[in-house]
Amino acid sequence: MIENNAKRINPRRAYEIMENGVKRIVLGATSDFIAHEAALQHGTSKPLRTPKQAKTRILVVAHSDRGTLDDHAKQCLAAAAILADANTAVVALVLGELHEDLTNTGADEVLVIAELDYVAFQPESELFCVKAVVETLQPSHIFMPDNLIGDGDLGRRLIASQPEKLAATHVIELNLGHIANYQLGGTVLALTNLPFIVLLAPETADTNLPFAASALKLDQALAHPVKDKVAIANYTSLGIQTIAAAKIALEEADFIVSAGNGVNNVQTFQTLATALDATIGASRVAVDDGKFARDKQIGATGKTVSSSTYFAIGISGAVQHLQGIKDCRHVIAINRDHSAAIVKRANLSLIGDAEEIMQALITAIAEAKLATQEAA
Numbered sequence: 001m002i003e004n005n006a007k008r009i010n011p012r013r014a015y016e017i018m019e020n021g022v023k024r025i026v027l028g029a030t031s032d033f034i035a036h037e038a039a040l041q042h043g044t045s046k047p048l049r050t051p052k053q054a055k056t057r058i059l060v061v062a063h064s065d066r067g068t069l070d071d072h073a074k075q076c077l078a079a080a081a082i083l084a085d086a087n088t089a090v091v092a093l094v095l096g097e098l099h100e101d102l103t104n105t106g107a108d109e110v111l112v113i114a115e116l117d118y119v120a121f122q123p124e125s126e127l128f129c130v131k132a133v134v135e136t137l138q139p140s141h142i143f144m145p146d147n148l149i150g151d152g153d154l155g156r157r158l159i160a161s162q163p164e165k166l167a168a169t170h171v172i173e174l175n176l177g178h179i180a181n182y183q184l185g186g187t188v189l190a191l192t193n194l195p196f197i198v199l200l201a202p203e204t205a206d207t208n209l210p211f212a213a214s215a216l217k218l219d220q221a222l223a224h225p226v227k228d229k230v231a232i233a234n235y236t237s238l239g240i241q242t243i244a245a246a247k248i249a250l251e252e253a254d255f256i257v258s259a260g261n262g263v264n265n266v267q268t269f270q271t272l273a274t275a276l277d278a279t280i281g282a283s284r285v286a287v288d289d290g291k292f293a294r295d296k297q298i299g300a301t302g303k304t305v306s307s308s309t310y311f312a313i314g315i316s317g318a319v320q321h322l323q324g325i326k327d328c329r330h331v332i333a334i335n336r337d338h339s340a341a342i343v344k345r346a347n348l349s350l351i352g353d354a355e356e357i358m359q360a361l362i363t364a365i366a367e368a369k370l371a372t373q374e375a376a
């Protein structure tokens, strides 16, 4: 046997990204060391990307939802962070309150304008304010999620307000050289140079970045224009109207409670759903059993849902079912089998009998509601 003494290069050796964008190997330091340093500073185990002296900025504008950014907004931040070179900072302009840390999203700087919550319809104020921030920061590009919760609308207003600037909507692919979107009813894939304003379709970028960012809070004075009086058009904002959870389509529901084969008493389940004010879903087995209508089925051959909370009761978590809940933010499971696949997917699991736990929850909710009424 021939002995091979060639030294092997560690493909994961420690490096820093310098201002000119070049990766510099840190001799003597291990990835663990750098990760540890970063972790100490920013509570993350990834190397930091944030440029020390940014010369340009990419601005990412998105509304928050109850203090957090959704996946679509984070994909825009990730896309900006991936495209940003060592002299470019990614600025997150968050409209609405922000209660989460954006370190792992790629945001080097963060500006929050809490007053511009999407719950209030105030497009002129939003446009006025975003334009003022753009004026101050002079970004090279603006990225926004092309969605229906306000960002898509605001993005189009921004585009219309600056006809001299290039823009693109429904962008499904981008790099520094080009963007792509479908035209002519989805029959043609059109390519053009990266424009000033980019409204990104969902799933355009992977949010699992190999680096972290500083997410430094920018001087709040930058957001001052929102406090100025803005000319309002002749409409009245009625705010968001609440409707009974049962009337909400599963695809639009924010809180779903779903029954599987482990739910034997449908009456208890429905009482719990009403007490929680949640929309009802079901697994295929529960539907095949005739316990629920076919339009309640969630999964590969049913509906795909994206609720903030998905409460799975007596559901095993078969791949076909998990496929339908892949976009749900928080999953809670009740199952008597702690090794069930749904328990692995869940953020919180209650191991035990579904009927017993549902009854206990119904009682606890009733007591909590009574206590709230008495306190009021």
Ligand SMILES: Cc1cc2nc3c(=O)[nH]c(=O)nc-3n(C[C@H](O)[C@H](O)[C@H](O)COP(=O)(O)OP(=O)(O)OC[C@H]3O[C@@H](n4cnc5c(N)ncnc54)[C@H](O)[C@@H]3O)c2cc1C
Binding pocket: 259, 260, 261, 262, 263, 282, 283, 284, 285, 286, 297, 298, 299, 300, 301, 302, 303, 313, 314, 315, 316, 317, 318, 319, 320, 321, 324, 334, 335, 336, 337, 340, 352, 353, 354, 355
């Ligand atoms: C082509 C194809 C497409 C499919 N499409 C879908 C789809 O769209 N949606 C879908 O859901 N499935 C779909 N399936 C079916 C899927 O593979 C599973 O069979 C189904 O999801 C299982 O439903 P379940 O978890 O409710 O039932 P089960 O697999 O029977 O699991 C019941 C779960 O409840 C627990 N349990 C039982 N009794 C209790 C109790 N008393 N208290 C607490 N927990 C209890 C058990 O531990 C178990 O984990 C599809 C299958 C195929 C082949």
